[in-house]
Amino acid sequence: MKRGLFISFEGIEGSGKTTQARLLYEYLCRKGSDVILTEEPGGTEIGREIRKILLSPRHLNMHPVTELLLYNASRCQHLNEIIIPALRSSRIVITDRFTDSTYAYQGWGRSIDMDIIDGIDRISTGNIRPDITFLIDIDVETGLRRNREAEKIDRIEMEEIEFHKRVRNGYLEMGRRYPDRIRIIDGTRDIEELHQLIIVELESALARHKGG
Numbered sequence: 001m002k003r004g005l006f007i008s009f010e011g012i013e014g015s016g017k018t019t020q021a022r023l024l025y026e027y028l029c030r031k032g033s034d035v036i037l038t039e040e041p042g043g044t045e046i047g048r049e050i051r052k053i054l055l056s057p058r059h060l061n062m063h064p065v066t067e068l069l070l071y072n073a074s075r076c077q078h079l080n081e082i083i084i085p086a087l088r089s090s091r092i093v094i095t096d097r098f099t100d101s102t103y104a105y106q107g108w109g110r111s112i113d114m115d116i117i118d119g120i121d122r123i124s125t126g127n128i129r130p131d132i133t134f135l136i137d138i139d140v141e142t143g144l145r146r147n148r149e150a151e152k153i154d155r156i157e158m159e160e161i162e163f164h165k166r167v168r169n170g171y172l173e174m175g176r177r178y179p180d181r182i183r184i185i186d187g188t189r190d191i192e193e194l195h196q197l198i199i200v201e202l203e204s205a206l207a208r209h210k211g212g
Contacts, residue, residue, distance in 0.1 A: 004034075004087040005206065006129075008098040011136035012168050013157055014143030015187045016194070020136060021096045023195045024202065028092060036086050039096040041071055043078040050074040055154035062155070064110040068117065071102055072124040079125055098130055100174055100182070105156070108170025109163050132205045134198055135175050138187035140164040 007024070009017040018039075025037040041051040050070050053059060075098070086093050099121055106112045121127060140161060147157055175184040183201050185194060 004089065004091040004093060006083070006087055006131045007092065007094045007202070007205075008100065008130040008133045009094070009096050009136065010098075010100045010104070010133055010171060010182075011187060012104075012138065012140060012143050012164055012171065014146035014152075015136040015138050016146075016191065017134070017136045017187075018096050019191060020134065020185075020194060020198060021094050023191075024198055025094050027195070027199060028094075033092055034090070035092040035094060036082070037094045037096075038078065038082055040078060040098060040101065041074040043074075043083075043095070044081045046077045046081075047074040055156065057153065057155050057158060059155055060158070064106060064112055065116075067110070068102065068106045068112055068120065071106065072120050075099070075102075076124040079128065084128075095130070098133075099125060099128075100133060100135075100171070103174060104167045104170040108173070109159075109167040111166075129181065131181070132202070133178075133182045134201070135171055135182050135184045136187040136194070137168070137172065137175075137184050140168055142188070 009021040009024075011017040021037060021039075025035060028035040040047070041054055042048045050073060054062075054067065054070055054074075078095075083093050083095065102121070103114070103117060107114050107117050144157070144161070144164065147153075172184070175182045185197055185201075187194065189197070
């Protein structure tokens with residue numbers, strides 16, 4: 001049986017990826033697709049508990065490797081409890097963040113050796129990747145300003161601006177390395193215009209998926 005389509009949304013803080021993931025989910029639901037919307041860290045009861053630890057401003061002294069392991073623990077549970085069963089049932093899965101976030105934030109952002117991240121990823125995901133990733137790109141200052149205006153504050157938001165710039169650069173580098181999977185979308189566009197661009201890219205990916 002052909003498995004379902006796996007879609008991820010990525011981007012720095014305040015990029016608008018969560019909004020676009022939800023809009024795409026609603027679009028596919030209206031079309032009658034069998035689709036689920038999930039997120040990382042989280043997606044499961046265990047993942048939501050880990051999320052509280054990871055994002056709490058009370059944990060500013062968290063070691064980078066502790067952070068790396070917690071994100072992967074959440075992802076492993078998410079993948080095996082939610083994502084893989086849904087894909088095996090030929091459902092479409094949309095996730096707000098997946099493995100690319102770890103390479104961007106813990107790799108480029110925290111400067112953890114990429115070989116270490118690769119090794120842990122093999123354990124936690126078996127190197128599973130989305131079929132298509134929408135990388136919503138904006139400049140760091142705009143993203144952080146959006147979140148301040150929305151009164152969103154968590155441990156990652158509180159990092160210095162240079163950290164967020166490294167994360168963005170990491171995302172853009174991954175987009176250059178994996179253009180067949182990662183679509184870089186200009187996040188400064190109007191929300192609806194952005195949504196329509198994503199639909200065009202998705203319909204192309206769905207056609208290839210059905211043909212394959």
